[in-house]
Amino acid sequence: MTIPRYLQIYNQLRQEIEDGKWRVGDKLPSERDLALSFEVSRMTLRQAVQTLADDGILERKIGSGTYVADKKVQETLKGTTSFSQIVREQGKKPSTKAVSYFVTQPSTNEMEKLNLSPQDKILRMERVRYADNLPICFEVMSIPYELIKHFNKKEITQSFYETMKTKGNYRISHSKQNISATLAKERTADFLNIKKGEAMLQLIQLTYLEDGRPFELVRSYYVGDRFEFVLERY
CATH class of the missing domain: 3.40.1410.10 (Chorismate lyase-like)
Known part of the structure; x- marks a missing residue:
């Protein structure tokens, strides 16, 4: 069974956060840059980021960007x-x-x-x-x-x-x-x-x-x- 691309990106970003590549409070690259990095559409990238935000791993701030969230x-x-x-x-x-x-x-x-x-x-x-x-x-x-x-x-x-x-x-x-x-x-x-x-x-x-x-x-x-x-x- 093939894992949807957005879930692959979700898993990779989550692993990078757990490994310390991205720390609490760090700002992630823009959706455009991340989409280019993963070679996917911005819609696919946005779905992965939103899922991470829904899980409380990332925090999206309007007009500012996406950050690694502190654990609630x-x-x-x-x-x-x-x-x-x-x-x-x-x-x-x-x-x-x-x-x-x-x-x-x-x-x-x-x-x-x-x-x-x-x-x-x-x-x-x-x-x-x-x-x-x-x-x-x-x-x-x-x-x-x-x-x-x-x-x-x-x-x-x-x-x-x-x-x-x-x-x-x-x-x-x-x-x-x-x-x-x-x-x-x-x-x-x-x-x-x-x-x-x-x-x-x-x-x-x-x-x-x-x-x-x-x-x-x-x-x-x-x-x-x-x-x-x-x-x-x-």
Whole structure:
């Protein structure tokens, strides 16, 4: 069986990238030059390049060219895992920058989701999450203050789940997640170094302790071309 020419080009370019001929961020020659090099039509060459882009190996930038893409940070939807753990497992260095951090009264939605009364307080925190210093996600977290009042700011902002487990001796059980597409608003775009209106993934997550108590409501906004969710089914 003869392999289609565009797939032959796909395989060769992919192998060259894996071998290090083309590194992350490198710009590939123009479609015209590549087509001449492979002795194919530009349509055939474009099909190979688009397939590589669809697989996340290349990134096409309008008006600029085609580049070797950085691997997206991936979260596999099979449990409740911290962002820091996800990033470390993919060989990257996680970091966090707190944008705002204050104790206040819960909103109606926060009271409903976190089983709180108007007399209760919450910690509301905004932070930017990074992988190898590249901003990946902007988060708005709401946490019942009673659960975390003995933790300091650094313990909460840097790696909240690890602090809950090791210092608080809390056992994290499961979470409910809703994922949708959205566009970056100006404030979020500024924090993530992207343009207003760029595509984003919005994740609303409610996380529970083993005893059934909801302890975290978080709205996360992920840069669309830097992060992806992977669904595993059994």
